[in-house]
Amino acid sequence: MHHHTGKPEVWLLSSYRTDSHGQWADWVTEAHSQVNWHKLELPGRRFRWRIRGNPLSWLEKLPDSKPDLILATSMVDLATIKGLHPRLAQVPCWYYFHENQFAYPPGEDHVNQIDPQMVQIYGGLAAEWLFFNSEFNRSTFLDGVFNLLKKKPQVDTMRIKLLLEKKTTVLPIPVEPIPPAKSKDNRLILWNHRWEYDKAPEIFAEAMVRLAEQGVDFRLALLGNRSSTFPNESLLHMREKLGDRIIADERADRATYNRIVSESGIVISTSLHEFQGLSILEAASAEARPMVPDALCYPEIYPVAYRYPPGDLDTLVYRLSDWLDGGLPPPVDVSNWYSPELKNRWQNLFDKLPG
Numbered sequence: 328m329h330h331h332t333g334k335p336e337v338w339l340l341s342s343y344r345t346d347s348h349g350q351w352a353d354w355v356t357e358a359h360s361q362v363n364w365h366k367l368e369l370p371g372r373r374f375r376w377r378i379r380g381n382p383l384s385w386l387e388k389l390p391d392s393k394p395d396l397i398l399a400t401s402m403v404d405l406a407t408i409k410g411l412h413p414r415l416a417q418v419p420c421w422y423y424f425h426e427n428q429f430a431y432p433p434g435e436d437h438v439n440q441i442d443p444q445m446v447q448i449y450g451g452l453a454a455e456w457l458f459f460n461s462e463f464n465r466s467t468f469l470d471g472v473f474n475l476l477k478k479k480p481q482v483d484t485m486r487i488k489l490l491l492e493k494k495t496t497v498l499p500i501p502v503e504p505i506p507p508a509k510s511k512d513n514r515l516i517l518w519n520h521r522w523e524y525d526k527a528p529e530i531f532a533e534a535m536v537r538l539a540e541q542g543v544d545f546r547l548a549l550l551g552n553r554s555s556t557f558p559n560e561s562l563l564h565m566r567e568k569l570g571d572r573i574i575a576d577e578r579a580d581r582a583t584y585n586r587i588v589s590e591s592g593i594v595i596s597t598s599l600h601e602f603q604g605l606s607i608l609e610a611a612s613a614e615a616r617p618m619v620p621d622a623l624c625y626p627e628i629y630p631v632a633y634r635y636p637p638g639d640l641d642t643l644v645y646r647l648s649d650w651l652d653g654g655l656p657p658p659v660d661v662s663n664w665y666s667p668e669l670k671n672r673w674q675n676l677f678d679k680l681p682g
Contacts, residue, residue, distance in 0.1 A: 334363040335395040335680035342381035343402040345371035346521075346552065347605060348425055351500050355398070358670065359677045365390055378428075378443045382407040394418055395680055399450070400425060406449035421676075422454035424464055426602050429471020431525075441475070448472055451491045458498045460603040461624040465495050498672060499603055502665040504612035505585050512546065513592035513655055515574070516647075517615055519550045519584070519606045520596065522559035530597040530640060532561035536568050537644045543651050548575040548587045551606070591615040592655060593647070597638075598623065612665060614658035618647060628664070632656055 341352045348371060356364045369377055369384055382404050393414050399405050401424040409415050428443040447468070451457050459465035469492055476484040516535070520526040538545060547569060553559055566573065575587050588594075594610035596619045603624055611617050611629075619625040621634035633656070635642045650656070663669070 334361060335677070336363045336365065336392065337396045337398055337677075337680070338390070338394045339364055339366045340381075340385070340397060340399040340403045340405075340408075341366075341368045342384070342400065342404075343371045343374065343377045344368040348400060348402075350605070351423070351425065352400075354500070355673070359674065362677050362680070365394070375440070375442070378402050378446050379404065382411055386411070389415075396421065398423065399454075401427060401447050401450060403450065404446045406446075406453040409453055420454040421456045421458060422450050424457065424459045424468060424602075426600075427459075427464055427468035427471065429475070430464070430467035430602075431600055444471070444475060448476075448487070448491075451494070452487075455494065457491065457495045459495060460497075460499045462497050462627050463624040464602040465497055469495070499664055499669060500605065501669045501673070502605060502608045502612060502661070504662075504665045505588050505609055507614040507658075508586070508589040510590075511592055511614065512590050514545045514651060515548055515591045515593070516545050517548045517550065517588060517591035517594040517610055519548075519588065519594065519610060520598070521551050522553045522562055525599050527597040527599050527638075528559060528561035530638060530643070531595055532564050534595075534597075534640055534643045534647065535565060537640070538647055538651075539569055539572065541644070541648055543648050545572065545651055547573045548591060549573060550575060550577065550579050550584060550587060552578050588615065589613045593618060593650065595643075595647075596620060596625070597643075601625065604628070608661050608664050611659050611661045616650065616655050617659060618643065618650075628661065629659055633659060 339352055339356060341348050352366060352368060356366055367385060367388060369381060389412060397418055397420040399420060399422055401422055405420055405422060428447050459468065469488055472491060473484055473488045476482045476487060518531055522528050535547060547565065549562065549565065553562065579587065588610050591610060592615060594607055594615040594617050596604065596607050598620065601623045607617050607619060617629055617633050619629055619634055620637035622637045625634060635646055
């Protein structure tokens with residue numbers, strides 16, 4: 328098929344389309360027009376089934392052609408797909424890790440389940456290259472594989488870790504920068520994450536209520552996806568206690584989102600797990616000052632002045648009141664995460680494909 332166009336044919340397989348996976352899949356296919364893309368995605372729900380069942384969902388949906396490359400997310404059971412379709416046995420595969428199944432906080436429904444972890448081990452062994460969006464993601468995957476397998480019989484654990492390790496590269500997703508507003512509101516605190524368990528909004532809500540009780544002057548912009556069925560308890564708590572300070576409270580469209588982010592002075596994360604943290608990077612690009620946990624992917628992006636001990640409410644409140652009373656630190660330069668350089672690194676990957 329591609330020989331007529333002179334473009335390499337690449338299948339993009341994403342078996343769990345959530346916001347961030349979807350954003351990546353759309354970006355990668357739109358930004359690289361030197362490739363003839365064929366995109367297959369499955370909805371981002373029913374996680375346990377998706378990571379295990381995607382080869383069945385796609386059993387008769389794969390094109391009859393043989394692509395030059397398969398680019399799959401790490402939720403795809405690549406080894407099984409190659410095994411079920413002999414024509415794909417020799418096709419090179421790149422495996423993109425948005426996340427890995429070894430670095431989830433306890434309490435998530437899919438934590439410490441050997442099934443999803445094995446899918447990613449076999450997928451990694453079946454792929455030519457493993458790309459990670461942060462060093463934190465890469466190292467927790469490799470350590471996780473080692474720690475899981477060292478407890479199992481008849482496995483050369485070190486050998487498998489090394490086989491995987493030599494294929495790994497850190498390649499973040501480029502962020503689309505948001506220009507800062509001409510008149511920033513340095514007292515506007517932004518939340519731009521999903522209102523879900525793994526983002527720990529209850530810590531954020533509690534910190535905001537305490538700040539208000541201390542008489543600190545600030546305003547709140549509450550963005551991010553919320554469940555359509557019922558509002559998050561942390562959201563309700565803040566509406567009740569801090570209603571007059573809230574200037575925005577919505578799942579905003581892109582234009583509204585960009586405007587509010589560009590005006591914000593401070594952006595906060597209380598996440599329990601984060602592999603790249605696109606929402607904080609976006610806000611930091613607009614010169615909102617990030618206040619993030621000193622853990623996960625954050626230390627490789629933000630200087631120590633912008634980090635607080637994870638989950639430490641007292642320190643979070645203290646540091647924020649210090650910023651709001653004594654003035655904000657300078658903005659953080661995150662241009663490495665949206666630099667043309669990063670786009671060029673992606674570009675070069677696809678330029679090298681046989682056309």
